[in-house]
Amino acid sequence: MTVSRSTPAGKPTVRLKAVSLREQAREAVRTQIVLGQIEPGEVRSVISVAEELGVSITPVREAVNDLANHGMVEVMRNRGFRVPVLTEHDLDEIFLIRTLLEAPAMTDVVRVLDGAPVPQFRQLAEEIAAAAREGDLVTYLDKDRQFHLGLLELLGNGRLVTMVAQLRDQARMQGLQKLADQGELTESGEEHITLVEAIEAGEGELAAELMRKHLAHSRGIWAGRAEPAS
Template sequence: MKQGTQSSAGTGVPDPRTRGSRVPPQPRAADVDRNRDLADGSGDVRGEHTHGETPIPRPRAVVQRSSVRGQILDALRTALAGGELTPGEVYSAPALGDRFGVSATPVREAMQQLATEGAVEVVPNRGFRVVERGARELAELAEIRALIEVPVMLRLARTVPAARWAALRPLAESTVRAASSGCRATYAESDRAFHRGVLALAGNEQLVQIAEDLHRRAQWPLVGGPVTRGRADLVADAAEHLALLDALGAGEWDVAQSLVREHFAGTA
């Protein structure tokens, strides 16, 4: 709702000494190619003959690579939300791969996905530049989110039974713990989970996906430095989640309406 690692000198690349959690070691390219050949029957296993037997399907290496790409994508999104990737800076896939302990390929694929989401832009022969966003763009995203989520929440307030709202309390409490930690990336993830849980009650998956995309974009850092919202702002934001659930569970529609509108008014 409301809203980096410093680059190595002159490179725009995070200091390897401050790298985050490493992804488990991946197979060498030669092994990947060999496994792929064996899986599709194009390779030859020395000393063994199939004699026309029906090939037994084997997991392709690409499945594992896709899993790694997903992990890298999540890690990059976390780095964006936490301000570890600085707006305006250019990061190369090989350097980021070294940071996460993987090859450049899954990093490049993940960054291409972020480019389609508008988080980064491709810089030919250099890498990917983190998009610079200003306060106006943040305000526009907040306005769009409010136009989508507020009417849905107010409709749900009159149709969803109290027990369903009570079931969301663990998600709200998770945002409070995340806010107390002061970690923007952790709070961003828990905040999205809470809103996703609320909107899921509408039974419209397309709505949930669109709202989450807008929410994620609203959590990227502003140009000119780290996100300005501090721990106190996060704690206040998280407290509104609990207050909203209390009002919804008690059937206090007017209070819930006021809380929902105030909540989104503070996202700009």
């Protein structure tokens, strides 16, 4: 909500926006977890995280409870929280389910758009590719999340979006900085641009196949190793 105040002369002063500290804390901790900045199995106290973020304990505690409901952390009574350790099998399951959901959904996205241009997704795709080239992992992750979930939101199926969002949150990136430094993220980043081109061309089956290959490629990346896109 935007709040506007005026001086006695009627001139507006600074416009203030009410921002949820709980939401900010949740996104900050989520990013740290997915990027592997909080080690799996490591016990973190809410107090220490609150100090790092420069906020009170309450919004951090609420944020941790939100993330626990999504399966990202385990709350440890009187100790804090812990990030569950993921196995290769866990990652296989996550990406298999994502593929089953997201690949066929691209055919429906193409049908719904019916050839309409999607400049917002082209911009996101270009920003993802640029972040990959620059090794900017925070931007890469943020834009990638907006891209994938945004395409699914076009279908008007809130449950589908929620399920994929939770699956993304349950995955972890391992050794991603090393891959970024070696330029191994560039190809995956540019795959988003190719997908947008297929969507705008009305190629539903191609878009589904590109998403399938992209997720197969991403499976290796999220495990910290480079894999061929094909």
